[in-house]
Amino acid sequence: MDLEVRHLRALCAIADTGSLHRAARQLGVAQPSLSTQLRRIEQELGGALFVRARTGCRPTPLGRLVLSRARPLVAEMRSLVSEARAAATGDTELRVGSTASKALAGWLRRLRARGQDPTLHMNVSPNALLRMVADGQLDVAFVHEVEGCPLRIPEGLRLRVLIDREPQFVSLPADHPAAAHPVVHVRELADDRWMIDPTVDGEWDAVQRMFRAAGISPHVLHGDYHTAAALVATGEVVTVCQPTALSRPDTAVRRLHGDPLGVRLLLAARTETDLDGALPTLEEAYRETAHQSAAYREWLEHETATATAARAPALP
Known part of the structure; x- marks a missing residue:
């Protein structure tokens, strides 16, 4: 049996959901069919890819190796299909993911003003949004990284820092x-x-x-x-x-x-082109939102004054 993209997609779904039942539901197939497919894949590769237990499925060392190669391939195929469809139809849709932010409304408004058609997927988990970008389900994601708790950045993602440290x-x-x-x-x-x-x-x-x-x-x-x-x-x-x-x-x-408490605000995408297209409007929207908050505006002015004083040459 030669492995196909659909087989790799099935392995990724099992790993992501941690369950054959949930993976089958996500893929739209019957669980017995997915179980049979997994056994055939394991026979082809010569070893077990997942440990099955009452608590779910978790990858074996061989499974982790295969998944490390499968995920980029699945993501590239999704991206290829999405870009090809967009090129064929002249689609200007931009699939945006974000954690909560008051800057979102201004950002989406500016994107529309530039002729783009943004859709929005909200999630409280920045790690989940980054994975969706890596898998080709989103084009860009605006996320926050809590200080002291680094995000898991999927391989191949491009990042730009909007704000290095936003106080909470x-x-x-x-x-x-x-x-x-x-x-x-x-x-x-x-x-x-x-x-x-x-x-x-x-x-x-x-x-x-x-x-x-x-x-x-x-x-x-x-x-x-x-x-x-x-x-x-x-x-x-x-x-x-x-x-x-x-x-x-x-x-x-x-x-x-x-x-x-502080967070770092990041914009993530698979390509520099997507970042270059989305970041300027996000920066404008964030500045607009920050200016509307008197408490934050005062904090920013204080930080700017402190930084300026620190750079000033000492008086003789």
Whole structure:
């Protein structure tokens, strides 16, 4: 049996889902058919590619070797088909992936103004979005990398840094005592309930490090940040937030003293051409969004002034 792209795609699906059942559903085939196909592939290659257990399937050393070669081939084939279809139809669609950002609306608007037709796929996991770009399912992805928790960058991806370190702020109920000050110490929030989304890659680890450094151990609830925003407004929790978030009558966005949390903002694509086409509009949209937040604007002005003073020659 000669291996074909569909066989490699099946192996990637099994590895990605960790289950023959889920892989079969993703591929649109019956599980017995996929199991038979896997056995034939293993016979062709001369060894087991996956260890089957009640908890699922995981690659063997031989499986990891095969997958390391299969993934780029599958991604290239997807990219080839996508680009060929676009060229044949004159399609200007740009498949955009992103984690949450207030800059998204301005970015998509600017892309449309340039004659592109962006579609959007949102995901809280930057690693999942990067894998989708590598697999040819997305053209570009705008993601964040939590400080101290490096992303898993698939082989062959091109990256551009939008912001090397964006500080993360805190969102408080408007009547919280700490909201009376422009800068909040983490220790001031030791007795509050925090809500953190543990599904965001690296987020929970970074927040735990911040708590340990501050010597506090607050009560933590786990939930998505849309729910967190609603609970902040009713005085139930405090939560970390992006510095571009805006204060409202019932919430206050404040800087954390010492900027203990930070992320790096990245744009990823398979080609330099895709990066060059998407980055300028994203930079414009981000600057526009940053300017709208008074707290973040003040932080940026302070950082710029500090950096300028550091570069100035010493007086004799």
